[in-house]
Amino acid sequence: xxxxxxxxxxxxxxxxxxxxxxxxxxxxxxxxxxxxxxxxxxxxxxxxxxxxxxxxxxxxxxxxxxxxxxxxxxxxxxxxxxxxxxxxxxxxxxxxxxxxxxxxxxxxxxxxxxxxxxxxxxxxxxxxxxxxxxxxxxxxxxxxxxxxxxxxxxxxxxxxxxxxxxxxxxxxxxxxxxxxxxx
Numbered sequence: 001x002x003x004x005x006x007x008x009x010x011x012x013x014x015x016x017x018x019x020x021x022x023x024x025x026x027x028x029x030x031x032x033x034x035x036x037x038x039x040x041x042x043x044x045x046x047x048x049x050x051x052x053x054x055x056x057x058x059x060x061x062x063x064x065x066x067x068x069x070x071x072x073x074x075x076x077x078x079x080x081x082x083x084x085x086x087x088x089x090x091x092x093x094x095x096x097x098x099x100x101x102x103x104x105x106x107x108x109x110x111x112x113x114x115x116x117x118x119x120x121x122x123x124x125x126x127x128x129x130x131x132x133x134x135x136x137x138x139x140x141x142x143x144x145x146x147x148x149x150x151x152x153x154x155x156x157x158x159x160x161x162x163x164x165x166x167x168x169x170x171x172x173x174x175x176x177x178x179x180x181x182x183x
Contacts, residue, residue, distance in 0.1 A: 035084025
């Protein structure tokens with residue numbers, strides 16, 4: 001929806017929209033790498049909650065920037081934070097998954113998330129017909145970020161969970177190994 005917002009509401013040409021989108025995607029790549037790295041050091045929840053909170057603060061810069069350079073900065077930073085938070089989710093889900101479901105649960109949870117999110121473009125564009133793209137996208141982003149913040153902040157943490165069997169074991173993990181890395 002962001003390129004549509006840039007075209008329909010901000011009235012930018014195709015080249016400007018493409019350049020802003022490329023800059024924002026560079027932010028997404030860097031956010032995934034940097035927040036992912038920080039999640040190994042700080043813990044998954046802390047890294048994701050920090051990125052989500054910063055994304056919420058960035059909504060005005062992302063949608064209401066007065067000129068192209070600040071709009072690019074807002075798009076870069078928003079994508080940095082969003083992909084930073086969302087990029088950690090696969091590792092987080094894998095660490096939370098019980099060993100017997102680890103091959104199934106992360107993919108299933110991801111697909112349920114995609115199903116839940118699949119209508120957002122329709123909802124945002126419908127709302128934009130009655131308000132504007134900036135209002136519609138800002139409100140939907142704020143709702144998603146608040147829900148994400150609450151779910152992650154008050155959910156479990158299992159950073160550093162051991163996924164391999166220690167040498168010399170016969171199959172059953174000890175209680176200590178099974179819960180290593182959990183709070």
